[in-house]
Amino acid sequence: MTADVLLEKDLQAQFEERIARGDKIEADDWMPEEYRLALIKLISMHGISEIMGALPEKEWVPKAPTLYRKLGIMAKVQDEMGHGQLLLRVAEDLIKPLGKNREDLMQDLFAGRLKFHNVFHMATKSWGDAGLIGWLVDGAAIITQTNMLNASYAPYARALQRICAEEVFHAQHGEAIILALAEGTPEQKEMVQDALNRWWEALLFFFGPPSSDTTGSTKQDITIKYKIRINTNEELRQGFLSKYVPRIKSIGLTIPDPTLRFDEETEKWIYQQPNWENFKKIQRNEGPKSQERLKLRRTSYDDNAWVREALSARIG
Amino acid sequence: MGNESFYQEFEVFSRRTKTSPFQHQFSLLAPNEDIAIVMAQENFMRREPVADIWVVKRDNIRGLNQEERQMVERLDNKDYRLTKGYGYLRKKWRQYEQGMFDEKEILSWAGGQKK
Amino acid sequence: MTQKYENPVVELLFQLADDDYLFSYRGSEWLGLAPHIEEDVAFSSITQDTMGHATVYYRLLEGLGLGVADTLAHMRPATERKNSILVERPNGEGVYMETPRYDWAYAVARSYIYTTAKKIKIDSLKSSSDQSLAEAAVKISMELYYHLLHWKTWFVQLFNSTEDARNRMTKALEKVIADCGDLFSYGDAATEITNASLIESEQVLLNRWTEYVKPVFETIKVAVPTFGKPERNGRNGEHTKELQDAINTMSEVYRTDLTAAW
Missing domain, CATH: 3.10.20 (Ubiquitin-like (UB roll))
Known part of the structure; x- marks a missing residue:
């Protein structure tokens, strides 16, 4: 063994000891390649998902029914872009030693190397969808994101603290739209029920497969090992069901899964497994709106390339 | 970049x-x-x-690297530069039937003195 | 052609409200598509502020018994709208639900010209004979400094950068100026509006605007543009087809049930 290898081993041991005692890692600290790559994968996907997630919701910005709703959803989608900004900054600092920057992340997205979250490949068909996204998709996002608030990687934890504070507004924004509809006319009620029917599978997909047996891969094991997050995908999904099923039912909505029940013995929710083949399709960017959204993102990025070129050449 | x-x-x-x-x-x-x-x-x-x-x-911006961050460590033996090291004065002043000019009291003077 | 309201305050309020509303509507279509993520966030704040300003005016109209603010914003057909042609123009080719090809040079040029004109109007409105209008102007003015600084920065930097950018900005500015004929116009209600001392005359404001933007145009080495006679005057309800398209989109949900709570 050479001295370098020994050194690497010591550093690895030292790093693992830091993680074990709950120390926080900073961007410039030594970190094992495995940790850096796991963070890059996780955080760049998280960041780019916010940027892509703005697209389905923005469809309803000009159509929001009232001035107040127009302003509210605008502020909400603006936050999504803002979350993308925060997270991409964290990812960019991690890829900087590899000689990469935001431009590379965008190109990775367009080339299909960088995936965006499965939930943002879905169509939004009505104003009810806009409300449901705010209420339940953001509700699900709050569960995954709060689970990482104490992440061992400090820059990520700091970004998440900002994000989760704003998510509280998102959740309430979604609740406000949904409650107005649920308490409204029969047509409005139908709008929410219809949205729930169409989004239920996506909500189950949201947390990812229970284990790698389901779909062939999951990055949950390594993120738990390095204390980036606490719970497994399935634990998060169970937490979501516990928090939201009673609320969904309380406002008179029917969950489109007659088999759904809480098993007192195992203290677990039993539910109809979604079709994980659809999930795999989305992962290959073959979801209902995958290609359209990528095209929109790419077109706007390419059409605006001249702006970035113009100002990067500017002196001073 | x-x-x-x-x-x-x-x-x-x-x-x-x-x-x-x-x-x-x-x-x-x-x-x-x-x-x-x-x-x-x-x-x-x-x-x-x-x-x-x-x-x-x-x-x-000149920051600290991982190694340099050790420089922020220090022993917890510096009561002499904290009010904590002078807490016994409260008892002493009490003997003279006087109150303690602690942080709370002194900062409350920001409201100004009687005119 | 649109109806002329007897009360010149109503006439002017509709012009101000519709201007800010359409301008912010076009801004809202940009959300998520700006050339830079940080800018997307900043731009949206300006759009929200501006829609907030429109809301202030619509509420004043509501107070004058003209109808509910939301209905005024969403349900009036193009022929009843009093906004300038400039703010109703689309952001570029293509519709936002499909693959819009929005033009950032146009967004910057339009926003800079519109916001500077708005500043001149708001400053004049601060001494309006109408108390509530004067109070609204003082409030709105607070948020304008940032809008002006933001758009001036982009406007000057893009003009003074590469040849390509300068060409794009020059073309965009020409397109914007061609639509400015009615920007300072009060339409057929001009005499009543100025006689009531609600705001200074079109010519006074136009001259003041020319002086105001002169230093910025000097830094980009472009002569301060002059506005021609309007082909259509938006203040009189003369509009392009794009305005009705925009109204149809913005009211798509609202008009499904006007009595429902949303």
Whole structure:
């Protein structure tokens, strides 16, 4: 063994000891390649998902029914872009030693190397969808994101603290739209029920497969090992069901899964497994709106390339 | 990233009120400081009061690296520079039937003296 | 052609409200598509502020008994709208639900010209004979400084950068100026509006605007543009087809049930 290898081993041991005692890692600290790559994968996907997630919701910005709703959803989608900004900054600092920057992340997205979250490949068909996204998709996002608030990687934890504070507004924004509809006319009620029917599978997909047996891969094991997050995908999904099923039912909505029940013995929710083949399709960017959204993102990025070129050449 | 890039790194600081200290908020990318300053507030302080803003090119910040961060460590034996080291005075003043001029009392004088 | 309201305050309020509303509607279509993520966030704040300003005016109209603010914003057909042609123009080719090809040079040029004109109007409105209008102007003015600084920064920087950018900005500015004929116009209600001392005359404001933007145009080495006679006057309800398209989109949900709570 050479001295370098020994050194690497010591550093690895030292790093693992830091993680074990709950120390926080900073961007410039030594970190094992495995940790850096796991963070890059996780955080760049998280960041780019916010940027892509703005697209389905923005469809309803000009159509929001009232001035107040127009302003509210605008502020909400603006936050999504803002979350993308925060997270991409964290990812960019991690890829900087590899000689990469935001431009590379965008190109990775367009080339299909960088995936965006499965939930943002879905169509939004009505104003009810806009409300449901705010209420339940953001509700699900709050569960995954709060689970990482104490992440061992400090820059990520700091970004998440900002994000989760704003998510509280998102959740309430979604609740406000949904409650107005649920308490409204029969047509409005139908709008929410219809949205729930169409989004239920996506909500189950949201947390990812229970284990790698389901779909062939999951990055949950390594993120738990390095204390980036606490719970497994399935634990998060169970937490979501516990928090939201009673609320969904309380406002008179029917969950489109007659088999759904809480098993007192195992203290677990039993539910109809979604079709994980659809999930795999989305992962290959073959979801209902995958290609359209990528095209929109790419077109706007390419059409605006001249702006970035113009100002990067500017002196001073 | 060279100097020719659109994506220059800026650190953003702000103070909430005219008397509060500058606090680091986050970092952003911008091609130059004039763009950076018009991005700063709306990106990081949309919902909180702001009295003033700084943007600083990250290259101009000298921070600590992982090893150097050891320099912030110190022993917990410096009561002599804290009021904690002088808490016994409360008892003493009591013997003279006087109250303690502790932090709370002294800072309460900010309201001014009787005119 | 649109109806002329007897009360010149109503006439002017509709012009101000519709201007800010359409301008912010076009801004809202940009959300998520700006050339830079940080800018997307900043731009949206300006759009929200501006829609907030429109809301202030619509509420004043509501107070004058003209109808509910939301209905005024969403349900009036193009022929009843009093906004300038400039703010109703689409952001570029293509519709936002499909693959819009929005033009950032146009967004910057339009926003800079519109916001500087708005500043001149708001400053004049601060001494309006109408108390509530004067109070609204003082409030709105607070948020304008940032909008002006933001758009001026982009406007000057893009003009003074590469040849390509300068060409794009020059073309965009020409397109914007061609639509400015009615920007300072009060339409057929001009005499009543100025006689009532609600705001200074079109010519006074136009001259003041020319002086105001002169230093900025000097830095980009472009002569301060002059506005021609309007082909259509938006203040009189003369509009392009794009305005009705925009109204149809913005009211798509609202008009499904006007009595429902949303």
